[in-house]
Amino acid sequence: MNLGIGAVGHVRILVLCALLLAGIDAHAQTDPLPSWNDGPAKQAIVEFVRATTDKASPKFVPPEARIATFDQDGTTWVEQPMYTQVVYCLERVQVVAEKKPELKNVEPFKTVLSGNREAMAKLSMKDLEKILAATLTGMTVEEFNAEVKKWLATAKHPRWNRPYTELVYQPMLEVMRLFRANGYKTYFVTGGGQDFVRVYSEQVYGIPPEQVVGSAGATQFGYDKAGRPILTKVPKLLLMDDKAGKPEGIHLVIGRRPVAAFGNSVGDKEMLVYTQAGAGARLMMLVHHDDATREFAYGPKSKIGTFSDALMAEAKKKGWTVISIKNDWKKIFAFE
């Protein structure tokens, strides 16, 4: 047990350790971002981390203020042809309908159960909300976690035929590790469900549940029939963590303005604007999907992950760095 008290008599040992550990840093010459090609994007990241952690630099950021936020879908893992969580919800409709057969003849469940992709693509936002409520609420937090875990263990992405959790971008994992190794807290700030992402964020990205900000529904505390305390997920939205909801979610959960923010679409614009508006060193980056061969290339009219022409113009005007998957990433996935 550490007693938490300055052991003054042992300062010499601590100084010795600090010197020895500093020696390790000074001698490690390994590239911290091996999956990145040399270029302005890689350089911007490495230089930002160096400058903000160098006490002699005017850009130095004190350790407690080192907050870096990352969007998830399209920024740290594949989001095409459909958000992973939406795939989960659509596939869960089967399970839910087995328990509640009356849903089989009710829209939008009927359409989802038909498997008719064309009809499903036409479902409205209101339909999707009904599907989310039916598949993401009405169970305890533990039941939900267990269901998502089970699904992730077997579900596979149609293009690569691999688990969704393998479709994370190796270059972004390296960025997150580099930030953390330099005293940054890395946070997800995702439009996806906070509870959904928390299930795998620690194992897949090294981001603990308490550092996941996402769209969040309410829970309700109560007791089950056996008198055990439970938290039940209820269909009441507390935070829609997209667009203006991103800085609002950051304030709600983190309470500090990030100094670095990574996104990939119009849904991330407000997070980058908010990040940039703080004093001192700032880093704003956008992943641009321009590699149809190795991943996807989506135009400004893509239904998800929209990278509009206006966003590209804004990035240029505001000095945000655009990451070209085609040019900046030597490798996209760990399995390549």
Next chain:
Amino acid sequence: MNLGIGAVGHVRILVLCALLLAGIDAHAQTDPLPSWNDGPAKQAIVEFVRATTDKASPKFVPPEARIATFDQDGTTWVEQPMYTQVVYCLERVQVVAEKKPELKNVEPFKTVLSGNREAMAKLSMKDLEKILAATLTGMTVEEFNAEVKKWLATAKHPRWNRPYTELVYQPMLEVMRLFRANGYKTYFVTGGGQDFVRVYSEQVYGIPPEQVVGSAGATQFGYDKAGRPILTKVPKLLLMDDKAGKPEGIHLVIGRRPVAAFGNSVGDKEMLVYTQAGAGARLMMLVHHDDATREFAYGPKSKIGTFSDALMAEAKKKGWTVISIKNDWKKIFAFE
């Protein structure tokens, strides 16, 4: 810059450092809780921290799960004769009324401005809500922070004539430090306003803003007249972090069940119940205000910080440890 990569060639230095640092622990015999009298409460804390951080113990808790939550009012600082934040809001009514003179003739502001303590004590919950909305919302997050900071610098507690931030319980500061020194993340889970507590929590308690869970209102992202992005506090309650709201707030912001929880009133019961229901080692403690001479002694009918007879019975039944201020605390405040 730390490159975040295992420097295999330097393992020997790391091992040496580990051995030297372990030596410090083994030799430090200083009492980690010097403001506590020996007794079952102190023993429960020290033994819990020892057992949960000892890899050989069946009660070992892995570092990532080490979450300890603390109520604030009445648990880590004085809450009598009035919650500090309520004092703030009542005093802010003056400032708000200067900017909006029309409020001077409108209730409940008229009563507050009269200074008639007897009339003020009779204000209803609805009146209080109007006062909270008028004094805690309608400004940017930065403006609010600046106002609270300014107030804290001059406001004084009527009994001790000292700033409220000096009326923190030294024994509880020691407990927080002991937990943190042993790899625990310490969180506030307070019925008080999340934004209010965040203003001073890092400086006063060593708890960073991102580890404050409290009653939270929404913010709204937008732009000011100069085109600068701002977050405005709006009168929409997202989380009432009291009673059942405490486990709900813990799930929203932390997403993990705590292994240790400290409270002092019926408002903390659900947090302790929720904490206890997890698997493995658990610590649930309640501060009992039974020292009218050095602090306050409140009976079961106190308007704030209610420690009812039912709560005392529940603590006994469930094996929660009750901290007697009179008997367990050698010293209450740092300035004594």
